[in-house]
């Protein structure tokens with residue numbers, strides 16, 4: 001069975017579990033249903049739903065979420081860089097948007113992995129403000145306490161610790177984990 005080949009959480013050398021795979025799955029389904037309901041309620045304006053995943057961290061969340069929303073949607077990605085290999089924000093955010101992206105009249109949902117300071121989402125919202133989108137909303141899987149920019153949908157409120165897994169990395173590692181784990185300062 002494929003499931004058995006996935007590394008068990010709490011295996012030696014693996015990041016300890018913060019949010020187990022089953023909890024992530026359940027919450028993503030709930031978020032998807034809520035987003036679908038809200039989108040359906042706006043049916044009168046007939047706006048096309050566009051998911052804009054924030055690369056790289058939100059690739060897995062975006063893929064699961066669009067299936068949980070279960071509505072026709074355009075899926076595209078923004079590349080945002082505010083972290084290098086370090087665990088602290090560099091403070092500047094660079095954005096790359098798809099050149100052909102036309103958001104005029106659309107219902108845009110920015111899909112973010114984690115809000116730390118919220119600077120990345122703030123920069124994205126600023127950039128999209130002039131796009132002509134009918135609705136701009138954001139969903140984040142995780143939100144840390146110091147985030148100053150909000151998201152309409154939040155998966156989990158977490159403590160201020162460095163998390164990996166379910167798309168999130170540390171210097172390229174751990175993105176493949178099906179759960180959200182955390183790194184203590186002594187774990188590399």
Ligand code: 5GP
Pocket residue numbers: 054057082083089112113114115116117118119120121161162163164168169170
């Ligand atoms: P912010 O701009 O909100 O401070 O940071 C947002 C970005 O920093 C996130 O999209 C994510 O890429 C990265 N980030 C923030 N906290 C963490 C964390 O705990 N783990 C990982 N892997 N990335 C994080």
Ligand code: MG
Pocket residue numbers: 054055056057058112113114120
């Ligand atoms: Mg991100």
